[in-house]
Amino acid sequence: MFHDLIELLYPRICNGCEAVLLQNEKVLCTPCLHSLPVTNYHLEKDNPVEKIFFGRIPVENATSLLLFEKKGIVQKLIHNLKYRGQEEIGSWLGSWMGTELKEQKKFKKITAVIPVPLHKNKLKKRGFNQVEKFGIEIANSLEVPYYNNILLKKTASKTQTIKKRFARWGSIEETFVLENPETLENAHVLLVDDLVTTGATLEACTAKLLKVPGIKVSIVTMAVTH
Template identity: 70%
Template sequence: MFHDFINLLYPKLCCSCETTLNTNENILCTSCLHELPIADHHLEKDNPVEKIFYGRIPVENATSLLLFEKKGMVQKLIHNLKYRGHKEVGPFLGAWLGSELKELSAWQEITVVVPVPLHRKKLRIRGFNQVAGFGQEIAKSLEVPYRDDLLLKITATKTQTIKKRLARWGTIDETFIIHNSSSLENAHVLLVDDLVTTGATLEACAQKLLKIPNLRISIATMAVTH
């Protein structure tokens, strides 16, 4: 009764259409949940996410859970996560994807989950890394550690345009550093992020990580541009 009273005063809203959620609904209403554009690229060989990195970095596996379109449901979902404080979106998507990855033998070789890091200034402004809950839930499903203290961002970049320009000139390599690299020797790292578009940021992170002896990389994101 107490929870019902709280929900009456502060109703939980769908993170997509903003209608009031029923007691048996979580994050998304049933209608939006059924309309989500699901990618499930981990169920495909030579999938679109893997192809983004062909000839750029060696990737063991790559997947995205959802398809991203401008002004679409997924954009609103990620926007609510990043800018409106709906932290529950990350764990929701991470638990969903993690439950599927743990059933696939190729993904059972992962030894550690590492998020794409935020620069400390952006982290201070936003208050959290939007990828954290997503990565933590995947790590829990795969029964491996989640480590956000190994890959660090030391140079702030503002836009995708700037990121592409940095990548073109090769200076994006100076954006990230590895802390305690010896702990990642012989590891199979699952690098996680919210959205993959050009792949420049994930590529820069992977290139830095791949300097560590015998390290392998897989990639998982909430969404990929469609």
């Protein structure tokens, strides 16, 4: 009864159309959920996400759950997660993605999940890493450990729109460090992030992880741009 009263006073709102959610709905109303641009790239070999890294860095597998479109539902989801503190969006997407991945033989070989880290200043300002809940839910589904204290970001990023990707890649790669890397020796790590665009940050993180002996890296993100 108390829960019903809370729902009446503070109704849960759809992150897509802002309609009031029904009792059995989470994050999105049913119409918005059915309109989501789901990629199903985890079912494809040499999918568009994997192709982003071809010739750049050795990645075992790569996929994204959704397609990111400007002013679309996915943009609203990620915005509300990052800037409005709606961490349940990360948990919801992670549970969904994890359920899909655990059915795929290639992802059953994963032995650990690691998030793309935030610099400590940004983490303090935002209060959370937006991929934390996403990664934790995937780790739970795959029944592997989640480590957020091994791959760290030591310097804050600066916008470098003028420089080309290959010119700036080296400086990006140097912003990341490894703590206790021996934990990941001979592991198959799943690196998770919210959005892949050029892939530069994920490439830099992967390059740092590949310094660990015997390691393999796969990549999963919430969304990918067209």
